[in-house]
Amino acid sequence: MTRILRFLKPYRKQLALVMLLLLVQAISNLYLPDLNADIINNGVAKGDTNYILQHGGIMLAVTLLLGIVSVISVYWASRTAMAFGRDIRHAVFSRVQSFSLAELNHFGAPSLITRTTNDVQQVQMAVVIGLNVMVLAPFMAIGGIIMAIRQDPPLSAIIAVVIPVLGIVVALLMRKALPLFRTMQKRVDRVNQVMREKLAGIRVIRAFVRSEYEERRFDVANRELSETMLAVGRLFAIMMPTVMVFFNLTLVATMWFGGLRIDSGAMPIGNLTAFLTYIMQILIAVMMATLMFVMIPRASASADRINEVIETKPKITDPAEPVVPLVRSGIVEFRDVEFRYPGAEEAVLCGISFTASPGQTTAIVGSTGSGKSTLINLIPRFYDVTGGSLLIDGVDIRQMTQAELWSRVGFIPQKAFLFSGTIASNLRYGREDATDEELWHALEVAQAASFVRALPEGLESPVTQGGTNLSGGQRQRLAIARALVKRPEVYVFDDSFSALDFKTDAALRSALARDTHDATVIIVAQRVSTIMQADRIIVLDEGRIVGSGSHEVLMDTCQTYREIVRSQLTEEEVA
């Protein structure tokens, strides 16, 4: 928690101001009962009307001051806390932007989203309240004690008894409440989860006639949640009356002992009224401070989760002295590349050497775990090689800036990802100054022109977040068109044709071949028909290249390749 507070540093001045204002508030708040005591002692008891009016005027002035000061302090406290939240969000977001795939996958996108939004919200809220309660409570408590002692020192002994007892009572209740809260959160999550699964799998549930089973499953989650919520509700039912009865009995005790003091002539009667007010202020302050301790672990957990992100250094960074390749032709060379996950015994890729040249299509096939996806993820430097080197246009990609590298690479992932906006804005993602003609051309090549044309708004048709208003095949084709608009030197297709039917797949491939004839094309595919006519097919097995060459050559020489082909086409078709 303390580490996250460094984000408050730029707002030192504002914080100091808020503190000062809170101090003024505390003092004025404490001054009011004092004035009131004066009115009773010197005005009421002596029947001095002028005194009452005069001091009443002062009280009013103090109150007005208090109001103004409160508004100003709320203003600056809100401003500071919100700016604090904004700065943390910025820090988290920028840091995530610099992450490579390794760091991103380490956290997982959903977790990172929560950290950027909810967790920051939690910490921010803690600061908002902290700026009010955490600062004001000690002021009020200490100030209240000083004022109470001023009224009558011996009577103040009550405070010494009451505060620790209250602290213990609240702490005990909290100790019971905290685990309950955690359980409840878990059970709320459970209900949500069961319901989400139900909704996602409604067809399967019905197909397997498991509605009753699901109902029982939900009922268990529901009942457990209700039980916990009941326990929490009942704990709260005890909590408030307990605290209140404690307050009130303190009041009674103060009255009794105060009476004795007054009777002995040691204390004027007006002081008793003020004393009562002070003691209440102290107790409330102590209670609020105790409750704050409940918030701290929660905000602290969030702060830790945020810190984890901010303090993660991306492993892949730009070199200090980047090299700019002399040519821009798109030659991709793997030179004895090895890749292993940190700490893994076996390398995912090992001894990979090949060169993909402009004007050529290089296809990569192999079974799961053979390392195909990993191999092409190395090209845009989503991961760094752990051995050997990967060169583009003769320069090790670790020696050039990432921007330089990415400007040469068009990457089409397995799962097409579109951004919310319009079709045009998505297509221009790689090159903002592309003309409409260029967009249409890319769409033609990607076999997407006909469906885009059929849309009422054409290029300006809206795309929802994640492209959910388009079919999987449409998204895939748009993702391909997007890469085409960018006109990179190297195209990397990560099994990007799988969502397309054979007909579209075939048409797209032949159009693509025409359009990318001077670019380097690297394709990973499951379907043999997709890659059969590639200039070179690289067959991977368990991270090693076991075959390389054209379809015909590999059919003759590579057992693994033959197996793959056989599994997809029947004997007669292969023959």
Add this chain to the structure above:
Amino acid sequence: MSENTTTTSAVPAGRRGGHGPGRGGMMGGGGHGLMAGAGAKSKDFAGSLKRLAGYLKPERVMIAVVIALTVVSVGANVAGPRILGKATNVLFEGVVGKMMGEQLPPGTTQAQAIQMLRAAGQSQIADMLSGMTVTIGKGVDFDAIARWLLILAGVYVLSALFSWAQAHLMAGVAQRIVYRLRKEVDEKLARLPLKYFDENPRGDTLSRVTNDIDNIAHTLQQSASQIITALLTIVGVLGMMFWISPLLALISLMVIPLSVVVTMFIAKRSQKQFAAQWERTGTLNGHVEEMYTGHSIVKVFGHQAEAIEVFDKENDGLYQAAFRAQFISGTIQPSLQFLNNLNYVGVAVIGGLRVASGRLTLGDVQAFIQYSRQFTQPIVQTASIANVLQSAAASAERVFELLDAEEEVPDTATPVHLAKVEGHVEFRDVVFSYTPEEPLIEGVSFEAQPGQTIAIVGPTGAGKTTLVNLLMRFYEIQGGAILIDGVDTRDMTRDELRRTFGMVLQDTWLFKGTIRENLAYGREGASDEEIMAAARAAHVDHFVRTLADGYDTELDDDSSNISQGQRQLLTIARAFLADPPILILDEATSSVDTRTEALIQQAMARLMKGRTSFVIAHRLSTIRDADLILVMNHGAIIEQGTHTQLMAAGGFYSDLYNSQFVEAYDEAV
């Protein structure tokens, strides 16, 4: 002092929102009441609340008890300051008596003392004295004070006990109602047609079951009893005030409408800001989600700088909105405090004057000040009641909307039971469409003999879902009939009909739980041996055994810890276990490596043996060997026949076949 005492601004605004479980009561900051209303508005406010109240009916005895307890608790609480005032009076009278006793000879009566004071020109003190019961020379009557204080302690303990009992019972009431509501909604979901789930976004339905019901729960448990307490407190306190001094009460009374107006005025403004804040939060979260999930695309297209730029813009917008919301709602407390203090000064001054003139006792003024301090909280609570109720009504309405959604046509009362399903499937002049404007299937007929394979062919997304929807009776057909072994599917129960089908679709669905649990989903009560046999048949037994926990391996929420191919094999195993006479399979194996794909195909082939199978076909061999090919396009069945027949017809199929498969075939040769 009462539960609502706000002596200082140290009490955060959040307390107003109640100390709700799980809401982080103290975290409320802007106050629950203010934020809740920022969301949806209900369309039929009164109607929804009335219906919600219907849920309270079975609890009416309990609720009556709760209200009775609240009345006692609030009553005792309100009586407190008055009793304390009595004790103060005794004390004050004792002090004055003692003071007088020092100046006057013992035995002087109060009346004599007053006369003497007037004679001495101290008429003001004389006036004050005339309003008291003083025995000159006698000190403080501690017996009397002890009596009053004991009563006071008793009253406070009583109030606390009743308040505890009240909240304890109310928690039970609220939880029972919410449990029932959740259960009802869940049971309702089982009776809704699939159409409902297809038409309504999942997140929306989920939110009705969770957020909306939570909101109702919170209102019932916290706000309801809070409002009752608040209203009773206002009435009680006002009564006490008028009893003590109608004049002072009138002054305090003026504060109420003023406070309400101020609260409403500010709340209305802050609500707008909170709405803006939520909207901004939504936009920002949307952007974050998009940028994080599309991380690699953002990078490869070199868009990080733009992403941060957009983020900063949205972030700053959120900052502005959040700050305004926080600030405006933050001014409520000081404003009310100012009004309250105004009242305090008024009471002190006028009360002081009246004590001095003997028309009021000091204890009365003290009690009055306490009462006026107890006033703010219940007023704020009452002022926010509209928002709380509005929000609860909106939530209730959304839940009721779900509960009122049109249900499936009920199963026939006299279902036909098929002892053994052979697997004969017939479509007889089937007419179907999702919307009346777009007819989809008009009079389609075909017949599948037991054990036959029916291939479904067509461009991507051509309507496999439709076929599944009809066969499984997820949707109702509008004309004709679908028959299984000669029985109209509508003459069977849905459960029985669906048990005759096995589905192995590409969008596999596994839930969080162990592999064993997931497999056993195919048949309730399957033994371990049966589960493993099914896994072996689906070629997934070996894979499962290579996992550290074997069949007890927990699958993640989205089953991301096993590959797509393994998932598909698991669903095949599940179908083996279910052993249905009719199958619906999807051959598509995208994102599956070739070896696993081969395994899947073998497993599928084995599964299909002896069963009538509808196969969404992707493989040439499957299509050509099929007993019947259904050619689908845009959701409709446009051609049907065997491969030879369809090729001879030279229609859509032969076009499709020539363009798709021949090329691949030629190249392969």
